[in-house]
Amino acid sequence: MPELPEVETVRAGLAPALTNAKVTGVDVLDARSLKRHPGGVEDFKQTLIGAKILGVVRRGKFLWLPIEVKGTTQKLALVGHLGMSGQMLLRSPGASEDKLTRVVIHAKCADGEKVEFRFIDQRIFGSLAIDELIETSDGKPGGFSAGVGLGQYWQNMIPRQAAHITRDPLDEDFDEPAVLAKFKKKNSGIKRVLLDQQTLSGIGNIYADEALWQAKLHYDQPAASISKAKASELLAAVKDILAKAVAQGGTSFDEQYKNVNGESGYFAVSLNAYGMTGLPCKRCGHPIKRENWMNRGSHLCPKCQRRRG
DNA sequence: ATGGACACCTGTGGGC
DNA sequence: TGCCCACAGGTGTCCA
Structure with missing residues (x-):
């Protein structure tokens, strides 16, 4: 379903709450939503719990959240794609459940508030995954993050699984x-x-x-x-x-x-x-x-x- | 290279 | 009411 404008709206909504937030828990309600995460459910949880979210970046219809994970030198990101029917909702802990929720990421925001990031997906064409960040081929920013992350190591990087996607027409470096x-x-x-x-x-x-x-x-x-x-x-x-x-x-x-x-x-x-x-x-x-x-x-x-x- | 079919999935709405 | 079919904002792969 979602195309660039919908994904950008989601990105802009996630960024203020999740930038510098820390992941405190992960519930995987349907493992099919992690089909693009090669390590499986347990690896996904273990990597994410305790990680710090550094920003929210988008190129085309791909979204990713660079993360800092203790005990690894790898540069990683939580990569999301909404497919035909994906949604990413921010809810207060304990808010009434949303139908077709597949994954919940519990986080503590930079201001101390707690939040639930809920990945909802009717058709399960969308996915969440943790992937390695690699340098962009042109040395320019990997995607749009509204200025968050300027000067940080992940600015000019992109997840491996999104690297084949070319720049979108709203990208500053669109050629x-x-x-x-x-x-x-x-x-x-x-x-x-x-x-x-x-x-x-x-x-x-x-x-x-x-x-x-x-x-x-x-x-x-x-x-x-x-x-x-x-x-x-x-x-x-x-x-x-x-x-x-x-x-x-x-x-x-x-x-x-x-x-x-x-x-x-x-x-x-x-x-x-x-x-x-x-x-x-x-x-x-x-x-x-x-x-x-x-x-x-x-x-x-x-x-x-x-x-x- | 290019076009077509199909696989991955669930839910909804229309017609009968 | 129920059943069947068409249809839905995407992506990737395989085959002629």
């Missing part, structure tokens, strides 16, 4: 010319390219459909066939939409996406294509259509977004 050059080399349809986290990251099905609507491009238009000017327009639309969605706290349709306090985001009211099947296009009035595409759905205005060439 737009490089992304445009990649477009020129790809004969795949542009939507497939937008969703490829190794070309640019953070975009999922909602924001891909929205950006393509904004730029009046058909999802199957070969990326290489798009003019540089049009491709730049598309990237500008991507950035604009992602930034606006972050400002609105992301997109919520139902119970599947909530911020750390369990509240919905408000970008859904700004959607022009995604989920608008049958409603008139806000530009030309033609009904928005949903088409089956890659085992999921694509929403577009068949009149404004014609495939060309």
Whole structure:
């Protein structure tokens, strides 16, 4: 479910409470949520209990919390991905339980308050894991942390399991010319390219459909066939939409996406294509259509977004 | 390289 | 009420 704006909303919510917090306990209610942690449940618990959380960083849809673990020289992070249905909630100890909670991390905040970090995940496509941090290939910051961690050893590092993810369009070091050059080399349809986290990251099905609507491009238009000017327009639309969605706290349709306090985001009211099947296009009035595409759905205005060439 | 199918999962809503 | 099917904000792998 969650794409960059939703993950960023979660990151921004976790950071004030968890930066410099200490882990006091871990409950693993469903081991399947640790499938990307190679060491198994006991190793996960033992490593985490007593660890100090140093910050909260995001690249694309990946989140990680660098941790300081006594008795090891390894540089580690707690890595989280929300998959299709993950949530990270901050609750007071003893607050009523949240359905589908898979993992609970008990922590003591820097100010002495106690907090429960609850990982909720209906479909269990998301995961938590402890992973090693490695240097970024370009020597630049691994991801976005809103200035927390500047000058610390982990600033220019990234978890091994997220290292293949390229920078997202809201990253200070996003390399737009490089992304445009990649477009020129790809004969795949542009939507497939937008969703490829190794070309640019953070975009999922909602924001891909929205950006393509904004730029009046058909999802199957070969990326290489798009003019540089049009491709730049598309990237500008991507950035604009992602930034606006972050400002609105992301997109919520139902119970599947909530911020750390369990509240919905408000970008859904700004959607022009995604989920608008049958409603008139806000530009030309033609009904928005949903088409089956890659085992999921694509929403577009068949009149404004014609495939060309 | 590229496109397609499918695996990983559970829950909800619509149609009958 | 119940049953069955379609569908859901993601990622990764395998195969033609």
